[in-house]
Amino acid sequence: MLKVYNTLSGKKENFIPINNNTVKMYICGVTVYDKCHIGHARSAVVFDVIRRYLIYKGYEVTFVKNFTDIDDKIIKKSNETGRSWKDITKEYINEHDYDMKLLNVMVPDYVPRATDYIDEMIGMCKKLIEKNHAYEINGNVYFRVKSFSEYGKLSGRDIEELKTGTRIDVSDEKDNPMDFALWKKSKDNEPGWESPWGKGRPGWHIECSVMSSKILGLPFDIHGGGKDLIFPHHENEIAQSECAENSRFAKYWLHNGFVNINKEKMSKSLGNFFTIRDITKEFEPETLRYFLITTHYRSPLDFSEEQLIEAENALNRIYILLDNINNHKTGKKGNDLRGEIENLSDKFFHSFTSVMDDDFNTAAGLSVVFDYVKKVNIFLENKPDKKSFEILQNETEKIISIIQSTLGIITKTPEEWFRANLNINEEELLSLIEKRNQHRKNKEFDAADKIRDELMKKGVELLDTPEGTKYRTKRMHLSSPFISD
Amino acid sequence: MLKVYNTLSGKKENFIPINNNTVKMYICGVTVYDKCHIGHARSAVVFDVIRRYLIYKGYEVTFVKNFTDIDDKIIKKSNETGRSWKDITKEYINEHDYDMKLLNVMVPDYVPRATDYIDEMIGMCKKLIEKNHAYEINGNVYFRVKSFSEYGKLSGRDIEELKTGTRIDVSDEKDNPMDFALWKKSKDNEPGWESPWGKGRPGWHIECSVMSSKILGLPFDIHGGGKDLIFPHHENEIAQSECAENSRFAKYWLHNGFVNINKEKMSKSLGNFFTIRDITKEFEPETLRYFLITTHYRSPLDFSEEQLIEAENALNRIYILLDNINNHKTGKKGNDLRGEIENLSDKFFHSFTSVMDDDFNTAAGLSVVFDYVKKVNIFLENKPDKKSFEILQNETEKIISIIQSTLGIITKTPEEWFRANLNINEEELLSLIEKRNQHRKNKEFDAADKIRDELMKKGVELLDTPEGTKYRTKRMHLSSPFISD
Numbered sequence: 001m002l003k004v005y006n007t008l009s010g011k012k013e014n015f016i017p018i019n020n021n022t023v024k025m026y027i028c029g030v031t032v033y034d035k036c037h038i039g040h041a042r043s044a045v046v047f048d049v050i051r052r053y054l055i056y057k058g059y060e061v062t063f064v065k066n067f068t069d070i071d072d073k074i075i076k077k078s079n080e081t082g083r084s085w086k087d088i089t090k091e092y093i094n095e096h097d098y099d100m101k102l103l104n105v106m107v108p109d110y111v112p113r114a115t116d117y118i119d120e121m122i123g124m125c126k127k128l129i130e131k132n133h134a135y136e137i138n139g140n141v142y143f144r145v146k147s148f149s150e151y152g153k154l155s156g157r158d159i160e161e162l163k164t165g166t167r168i169d170v171s172d173e174k175d176n177p178m179d180f181a182l183w184k185k186s187k188d189n190e191p192g193w194e195s196p197w198g199k200g201r202p203g204w205h206i207e208c209s210v211m212s213s214k215i216l217g218l219p220f221d222i223h224g225g226g227k228d229l230i231f232p233h234h235e236n237e238i239a240q241s242e243c244a245e246n247s248r249f250a251k252y253w254l255h256n257g258f259v260n261i262n263k264e265k266m267s268k269s270l271g272n273f274f275t276i277r278d279i280t281k282e283f284e285p286e287t288l289r290y291f292l293i294t295t296h297y298r299s300p301l302d303f304s305e306e307q308l309i310e311a312e313n314a315l316n317r318i319y320i321l322l323d324n325i326n327n328h329k330t331g332k333k334g335n336d337l338r339g340e341i342e343n344l345s346d347k348f349f350h351s352f353t354s355v356m357d358d359d360f361n362t363a364a365g366l367s368v369v370f371d372y373v374k375k376v377n378i379f380l381e382n383k384p385d386k387k388s389f390e391i392l393q394n395e396t397e398k399i400i401s402i403i404q405s406t407l408g409i410i411t412k413t414p415e416e417w418f419r420a421n422l423n424i425n426e427e428e429l430l431s432l433i434e435k436r437n438q439h440r441k442n443k444e445f446d447a448a449d450k451i452r453d454e455l456m457k458k459g460v461e462l463l464d465t466p467e468g469t470k471y472r473t474k475r476m477h478l479s480s481p482f483i484s485d
Numbered sequence: 486m487l488k489v490y491n492t493l494s495g496k497k498e499n500f501i502p503i504n505n506n507t508v509k510m511y512i513c514g515v516t517v518y519d520k521c522h523i524g525h526a527r528s529a530v531v532f533d534v535i536r537r538y539l540i541y542k543g544y545e546v547t548f549v550k551n552f553t554d555i556d557d558k559i560i561k562k563s564n565e566t567g568r569s570w571k572d573i574t575k576e577y578i579n580e581h582d583y584d585m586k587l588l589n590v591m592v593p594d595y596v597p598r599a600t601d602y603i604d605e606m607i608g609m610c611k612k613l614i615e616k617n618h619a620y621e622i623n624g625n626v627y628f629r630v631k632s633f634s635e636y637g638k639l640s641g642r643d644i645e646e647l648k649t650g651t652r653i654d655v656s657d658e659k660d661n662p663m664d665f666a667l668w669k670k671s672k673d674n675e676p677g678w679e680s681p682w683g684k685g686r687p688g689w690h691i692e693c694s695v696m697s698s699k700i701l702g703l704p705f706d707i708h709g710g711g712k713d714l715i716f717p718h719h720e721n722e723i724a725q726s727e728c729a730e731n732s733r734f735a736k737y738w739l740h741n742g743f744v745n746i747n748k749e750k751m752s753k754s755l756g757n758f759f760t761i762r763d764i765t766k767e768f769e770p771e772t773l774r775y776f777l778i779t780t781h782y783r784s785p786l787d788f789s790e791e792q793l794i795e796a797e798n799a800l801n802r803i804y805i806l807l808d809n810i811n812n813h814k815t816g817k818k819g820n821d822l823r824g825e826i827e828n829l830s831d832k833f834f835h836s837f838t839s840v841m842d843d844d845f846n847t848a849a850g851l852s853v854v855f856d857y858v859k860k861v862n863i864f865l866e867n868k869p870d871k872k873s874f875e876i877l878q879n880e881t882e883k884i885i886s887i888i889q890s891t892l893g894i895i896t897k898t899p900e901e902w903f904r905a906n907l908n909i910n911e912e913e914l915l916s917l918i919e920k921r922n923q924h925r926k927n928k929e930f931d932a933a934d935k936i937r938d939e940l941m942k943k944g945v946e947l948l949d950t951p952e953g954t955k956y957r958t959k960r961m962h963l964s965s966p967f968i969s970d
Binding site: 090112119 | 543547571572579582586591592593596597601602604700879882883886898
């Protein structure tokens with residue numbers, strides 16, 4: 001049985017959807033004013049794996065991820081560049097979609113944009129004012145935090161403690177410093193929409209309350225996002241929605257951990273961040289995706305060049321296995337290892353499902369994968385007979401297809417993978433291989449070996465097979481380091 | 486080798502992407518002012534199968550499908566209902582996305598909306614005016630058809646013939662009646678955007694030229710849409726893009742055929758249309774999807790209730806086979822049929838690929854599937870031994886997974902399928918089954934048979950198995966006809 005850690009209860013719970021076999025999920029998306037960084041990549045890949053695994057388990061999943069296309073940062077960029085907010089957000093929506101495709105993240109079923117839901121947000125503000133959960137002052141509308149006795153239930157924060165906290169912006173006009181904005185009056189030259197309270201724009205939190213309930217209905221099954229969103233964003237979403245709609249909001253709250261760089265929390269404001277585009281200039285996107293799932297989604301993830309090199313070499317091991325299987329020749333005589341391979345495969349299925357059922361433990365899932373890789377390598381050395389080898393091929397194919405559909409990796413053939421990871425020009429390489437083979441024919445073995453050794457230094461390993469010389473890649477170091485100390 | 490029929494050349498051609506292994510496709514999407522009908526469903530499913538098959542063949546596909554979110558019909562609906570165009574289009578974008586999920590259509594990688602590209606459309610108009618391919622008059626901008634000598638190359642229409650045609654709106658202000666609008670002056674109270682020619686809005690054709698080139702770059706591999714779009718829409722897109730960008734536009738032009746109802750072309754304006762929502766009230770969405778691929782995508786598709794019932798019963802045959810395999814018990818003794826099943830499976834792969842390679846012939850692809858189904862039924866009657874049966878299970882699993890990934894059908898387990906197709910309440914059914922089993926225990930066989938026969942009349946067939954009584958569905962007629970004569 002699948003168990004998920006629910007931030008709301010602070011425990012792992014059995015996963016039981018609200019409505020039979022359907023799972024409705026809402027994930028907080030990005031604010032579109034710049035290229036996505038590795039923090040965005042982590043959240044996107046984590047919830048993509050969760051979505052994929054739920055589908056694999058047989059659930060019918062509806063997946064919504066929004067775009068925040070109006071907010072202070074977008075307005076700031078608009079003022080700095082003289083471009084309209086619309087123009088900026090359109091550009092970065094496309095950049096985001098490009099990054100998601102790179103990372104093999106499935107497209108959401110719905111991608112609502114905040115500015116398409118202004119009327120509904122105004123509607124929710126009105127409802128909250130009518131029910132006395134909110135009030136208007138000087139064209140701003142604030143949520144009255146004290147009116148919701150359960151405020152703090154997600155983040156575990158205490159209202160009284162919050163009051164004296166420093167993170168709350170103290171504004172004179174609010175009844176209470178904890179109250180937060182549902183609707184903000186637009187300044188001159190700022191984008192704004194007509195409302196009963198004059199020209200203004202939505203506060204950030206209200207968009208997710210509105211878009212999730214309009215598209216999924218209340219209550220829905222899973223609300224997800226980065227840990228940094230628990231407070232105040234998700235706490236405020238709960239307050240708004242549960243007060244306005246007289247319904248529970250979301251059943252399970254899932255949050256992914258931070259990304260650390262040199263042991264420090266990565267953040268845009270600290271300036272220690274890397275974009276997906278930076279990283280994929282040097283590494284295959286699949287390597288980045290793999291790296292992002294090597295750690296359990298709730299744990300912090302330490303980002304470094306070494307980790308990415310390790311990720312690439314780990315993927316190499318899987319692709320080498322597939323390549324070995326593709327090139328394997330069974331002899332006339334061999335051992336009947338059918339029981340053995342069936343046993344290996346059964347063990348894989350059982351272990352993989354059981355660790356993934358434990359709150360989507362991809363780190364353990366990958367260990368199960370490598371356990372299989374290791375055992376199959378030994379299996380191949382034990383000279384399987386034709387029938388046993390065929391079963392191995394079949395079972396491996398099934399296993400790879402499950403890895404593809406749940407983890408979203410191993411999407412290439414071994415040849416495509418090694419070609420993609422070449423750090424030298426392929427034509428040049430092929431002509432060096434040609435030259436080396438000429439040397440070998442002429443019995444000039446020293447010259448031939450020299451070529452092989454120099455290629456090895458560049459991370460290219462040559463293999464002489466009955467079908468000719470093939471190559472594999474093995475990265476030793478970065479061609480150009482991108483993390484400066 | 487994959488061959489596709491290219492409307493541009495009027496022949497089947499070998500499919501060779503512009504850039505190695507990548508395929509960039511742009512499909513004309515819907516105008517969002519009403520629920521999608523079966524014509525939209527056909528186009529969506531057809532190009533989804535094409536996309537899926539290309540992915541299956543190993544291509545890296547980028548798939549763009551736009552939303553037309555400003556045009557005359559939207560403005561008309563806005564005037565009639567008093568709702569803003571933005572509000573209307575948002576609603577029907579969500580309705581569209583819902584329908585696509587019902588039909589198991591993969592979400593596009595990019596879903597640009599026309600109104601997000603107004604600046605770029607103005608830019609293209611300016612470019613065309615500068616190059617003397619277009620001219621402004623009274624706030625309208627027109628494309629000068631005579632300035633593009635290749636005009637007509639897609640549709641095969643002759644410029645001189647067109648001139649006297651009645652389908653071209655004769656407007657006094659145009660230099661030539663064939664010229665078409667790139668930019669239209671907004672009437673009072675109509676939505677509009679500022680432009681060098683005053684407040685206006687884009688003509689329909691320009692949006693696709695702009696969005697495809699901005700997102701995919703020129704030239705791209707496949708441009709698709711319904712046959713009704715060949716002229717003037719796609720012809721005009723080619724003229725605009727090739728004149729503005731000095732590049733070829735799209736390499737392959739693919740068009741799907743019409744849907745006929747009672748032998749008449751279905752169309753919104755004729756009023757003889759059905760929405761996806763109408764049909765899926767009565768039928769499983771998978772049945773509709775299946776029906777849509779029973780005919781080659783370029784041929785006209787005859788829609789009728791009988792065809793849908795036939796489609797459901799055809800799917801039943803596949804699900805019954807899977808159910809039979811799941812419930813099959815091999816005896817202690819059996820026949821060694823390994824060669825036979827391997828042969829069946831090889832034949833499936835070879836035939837399926839070869840017909841799908843022939844311009845995505847899904848109709849023939851489904852015949853290959855049913856050929857396999859028929860042969861496996863015979864195979865099961867021939868009492869395979871344990872090993873042969875295991876290979877059958879394995880091969881069938883692989884084949885179903887290919888059917889799922891390319892055709893997008895057989896997405897359920899047999900139990901889910903039969904439950905979904907029940908036309909009576911399941912609890913009631915289960916209690917009738919219970920009652921019948923009680924009768925059988927008491928040897929009241931007449932009473933037991935009566936229950937079975939009455940269920941049969943309602944389209945539910947009972948099967949007594951060692952694990953208890955199971956049910957399957959078989960539709961005889963509609964519970965409520967929805968095509969009136």
